[in-house]
Amino acid sequence: MxxxxxxxxxxxxxxxxxxxxxxxxxxxxxxxxxxxxxxxxxxxxxxxxxxxxxxxxxxxxxxxxxxxxxxxxxxxxxxxxxxxxxxxxxxxxxxxxxxxxxxxxxxxxxxxxxxxxxxxxxxxxxxxxxxxxxxxxxxxxxxxxxLGMLQYDELIRRGLVPPESERDLSNSYLETSIDWIPGMIKSMRVKDLPxxxxxxxxxxxxxxxxxxxxxxxxxxxxxxxxxxxxxxxxxxxxxxxxxxxxxxxxxxxxIPDKSLKNVRSSFWKEDHDCLKWLGDRMPQSVIYINFGSVAVFKNQQLIEFGWGIANSGHDFLWVIRPDIVDGDSAILPKGFLREIEGRGFLTSWCPQEEVLTHSSIGGFLTHCGWNSTMESMSFGVPVLCYPYFGDQQTNCRYLCDEWGIGLEIGDDVRREEVAEKIRELMGGEKGKDMRRNAAKLKENATKASxxxxxxxxxxxxxxxxxxxxxxxxx
CATH class of the missing domain: 3.40.50.2000 (Glycogen Phosphorylase B;)
Structure with a gap:
């Protein structure tokens, strides 16, 4: 050498x-x-x-x-x-x-x-x-x-952890205010910590x-x-x-040198056909749905999301991992494929950054993982939040309350709420505000880099x- x-x-x-x-x-x-x-x-x-x-x-x-x-x-x-x-x-x-x-x-x-x-x-x-x-x-x-994880010792000292029983995991416990953390927003609750x-x-x-x-x-x-x-x-x-x-x-x-461009780290094979499909959609007309690499659902939750997405009336690209349903294979609701014909694209994985930068994408239904959050900010895409675990709850609270580019979907997934919030994100007054905030964050992120x-x-x-x-x- x-x-x-x-x-x-x-x-x-x-x-x-x-x-x-x-x-x-x-x-x-x-x-x-x-x-x-x-x-x-x-x-x-x-x-x-x-x-x-x-x-x-x-x-x-x-x-x-x-x-x-x-x-x-x-x-x-x-x-x-x-x-x-x-x-x-x-x-x-x-x-x-x-x-x-x-x-x-x-x-x-x-x-x-x-x-x-x-x-x-x-x-x-x-x-x-x-x-x-x-x-x-x-x-x-x-x-x-x-910073939220850094409070774990203090949560123990204040008697908030561990919960004394399953009953303590009720809404009253989860809604307990956590407004005493220096540097964090005052609207934090127990449920918003990792x-x-x-x-x-x-x-x-x-x-x-x-x-x-x-x-x-x-x-x-x-x-x-x-x-x-x-x-x-x-x-x-x-x-x-x-x-x-x-x-x-x-x-x-x-980086001008892209010799390592092909170095990839995906656990699943990426489907690039979705990019061709997006190319035929109108600007900002598609809602992109991806719950990340870890989240798992009960099949009934998947069905509620499916009908909510379909009933929203918007075109969509939905990533459904092979292992997204807990202990079973994903079974979409009967009649779902017929209902979405011509306006939906289903895939098992995709090149997310290329999707989020596509002009047809108008919103992102996400688990609020930090990579996905950073990417949505980078490209000025507002989000619907359905956090799964870990840091995602905290990211969700900040996306909705602090940064103003998110709307949260409740834990108990209902098709009516999913459809309503997709419509609000894609065309409502709140959605317009979120889009303006997302554009400002994109500008700040670009300047930083x-x-x-x-x-x-x-x-x-x-x-x-x-x-x-x-x-x-x-």
Whole structure:
């Protein structure tokens, strides 16, 4: 290996093995690669094989300076508790062994100079400390939801967690005001905090992981200063240095070198035929529906959504994953396909950013995952919110109450409400206000990611101040 290659900074990227976390970190890795870093991106073995099976071979290319490695999956099972216990208990040793192997002179790659760790994979801290290198946490959830998780100890102290019984999960408990968190909006309720409150083991996992961020060298967040300033200001008073690089999808668009454009991380095969279908629709006439990679429904909920979408009268593109119904295959209501003929497109997965940028898209019915939220803001698309779990409840509250681009659909899905809110979003007075707010957010997000913008400059800063290698500007 030549000395110039050997002298490259080498970032090892360890995402939480979940679709949304991987999608965000792969963008960050591409940015760092363009800035001159050698990248080792780590998947678990099953995730690597799943991505390879759902994509073309060049989605995981063999490159001299952007490489993929795998570690065993541990004991991960289908339920969330087993998943997080496995991340906590089974990943540290194989991760450490992999980094040690990468540091051997015979590895053919530069010595590892920094670790980019998902903010919920703190097992990397010990390896970084042993090597004396930075461990930068990458937070792929919103700053407001991260601040919400930071309150878990205080919730215990105030007697709000754990709920004393199933009865305590009634509306009166969930509607309890949480107006005492510095930096957060005053309209927060118990139900708006990241919703692991009644799941003891998962609650403890996230409580501990957020506290572990105090040991990180720095924290990178996929948000932008103008969007979450009060929250970021509060977090900055508590945590190591925070660098906002969002929206990552827009920041990445400023890279002139697209040699890694085909590097994909989708768990499902993307259907590009939907883009041709969108091309035949009128501007802002289509509602796009996608509940993300994790949400599961009872089939009756899916039926209520189906009839609500159909009865709205609007054209729609609906992503229905093969595993979206809990323990069963999705069965659409009888007569549904006949009812939507000519105005609906159903698919199992799609290239979301290309869909959201399409001129025919007028609204987005979403689970409020942070990647989807950032992308909708980036492209000025207002949203209907149906959060599923985790940070999505907090994102939903901010989308509706603070940023003014969201309408929430109630937990108890009813076709009448779904149809009514789609109509309001697509053509009502409230929808017009939301569209104006979305256009303003798009403008702010674009400015943040452009040359000289806050996120653009923060990329330069985190490289110079933390990751140890100053590169020329994009």
């Amino acid at each position: 030549g000395s110039s290659t050997r002298s490259k900074p080498h970032a090892v990227c360890m995402p939480l093995p979940a679709q949304g976390h991987i999608n965000a970190m792969i963008k960050l890795a591409k940015l760092l690669h363009f800035k001159g870093f050698h990248i080792t991106f780590i998947y678990t073995e099953s995730i690597y094989n799943r991505i390879l099976a759902s994509s073309s071979p060049d989605s995981l290319p063999c490159s001299t300076d952007f490489q993929f490695e795998t570690i065993p999956d541990g004991m991960m099972a289908g339920d969330m508790v087993s998943f997080f216990e496995s991340v906590r208990d089974d990943f540290a040793d194989p991760f450490g062994e992999l980094v040690k192997r990468l540091n051997e002179p015979s590895s053919g790659v530069p010595p590892v100079s920094c670790i980019i760790s998902d903010s919920f994979t703190s097992f990397t801290l010990g390896v970084a400390a042993e090597l004396g290198i930075p461990d930068v946490f990458f937070c792929s959830v919103s700053a407001c939801s991260y 919703n692991f409150l009644q799941q003891d083991k998962i609650f403890k996992y996230f409580k501990d992981e957020v506290q572990s961020a105090l040991q990180a060298t720095a924290i990178i967040m996929n948000t932008f200063d103008e969007l979450e300033f009060p929250v970021l200001n509060r977090l900055s008073a508590i945590f190591p240095p925070i660098y906002t690089l969002g929206p990552l999808n827009l920041l990445y668009d400023h 452009e040359v000289g913008g806050s996120s653009f400059l923060n990329l330069e800063r985190v490289i110079k101040e933390v990751l140890g290698k100053e590169r020329s500007c994009i």
